[in-house]
Amino acid sequence: MNETLSVIKSRRSIKNFQPEQIKDSELEAILEAGTYAPSASNQQSWHFTVVQNERLIGQLSEAIKKIYAMMPALFLEQMKNDKKAHFLQQIGNNEKVHLFHNAPTIVVISGDKTEMYAVENCSLAAANMMNAAKSLDVGSCWVSGLPQLIDADPDNQFIKELNLPEGYKPVCVILLGYKAGAEKKAAVRKENVVNYVK
Numbered sequence: 444m445n446e447t448l449s450v451i452k453s454r455r456s457i458k459n460f461q462p463e464q465i466k467d468s469e470l471e472a473i474l475e476a477g478t479y480a481p482s483a484s485n486q487q488s489w490h491f492t493v494v495q496n497e498r499l500i501g502q503l504s505e506a507i508k509k510i511y512a513m514m515p516a517l518f519l520e521q522m523k524n525d526k527k528a529h530f531l532q533q534i535g536n537n538e539k540v541h542l543f544h545n546a547p548t549i550v551v552i553s554g555d556k557t558e559m560y561a562v563e564n565c566s567l568a569a570a571n572m573m574n575a576a577k578s579l580d581v582g583s584c585w586v587s588g589l590p591q592l593i594d595a596d597p598d599n600q601f602i603k604e605l606n607l608p609e610g611y612k613p614v615c616v617i618l619l620g621y622k623a624g625a626e627k628k629a630a631v632r633k634e635n636v637v638n639y640v641k
């Protein structure tokens with residue numbers, strides 16, 4: 444198997460990190476890989492905010508947990524039968540949970556609000572970053588929640604604290620750090636997800 448396929452197949456979401464910070468050269472290579480993602484009409488409508496401040500990362504986790512704790516109340520009408528909403532409520536109320544798994548670096552990927560395909564472009568940048576991280580033996584994981592926090596409270600303090608660019612909205616957070624402990628095995632892949640029409 445060639446190296447690219449091997450990296451793609453062996454990447455796992457890492458949810459247990461060593462406290463040691465990753466090297467700047469690794470971070471730069473991962474961010475650059477993000478900028479090489481394809482984007483609709485080559486808009487490159489993404490922005491990356493690197494956060495390496497343990498206090499701020501912890502506060503952000505707590506703020507999102509508060510939103511998760513209110514989940515069913517907030518989304519009662521749309522999501523009352525949604526098991527995920529109740530799962531998130533439990534996470535929000537669990538004081539032991541750190542949503543960013545104590546990663547030493549998080550990258551907020553934000554998309555240009557005026558661009559139709561910003562979410563798709565940002566998601567592809569995120570995938571490039573996670574595969575690039577794997578190729579450098581840096582652990583990574585996509586974490587949701589920040590977009591929901593901003594939706595629930597569009598003027599919240601973190602927009603300023605993170606210095607998010609005007610006109611951009613977070614799509615996801617990518618965690619980066621060296622993994623602690625053994626990596627879990629890939630889940631069994633679903634079968635019958637391909638149909639050929641010739």
Ligand SMILES: Cc1cc2nc3c(=O)[nH]c(=O)nc-3n(C[C@H](O)[C@H](O)[C@H](O)COP(=O)(O)O)c2cc1C
Nearest residue numbers: 454455456457458542544584585586587588629630
């Ligand atoms: C859209 C999306 C949202 C995710 N949200 C979270 C999250 O909030 N917290 C988390 O720990 N992992 C999150 N993940 C990581 C998934 O749990 C992980 O990709 C999945 O379990 C498959 O494992 P693998 O990436 O190791 O193959 C998310 C992944 C995606 C693609």
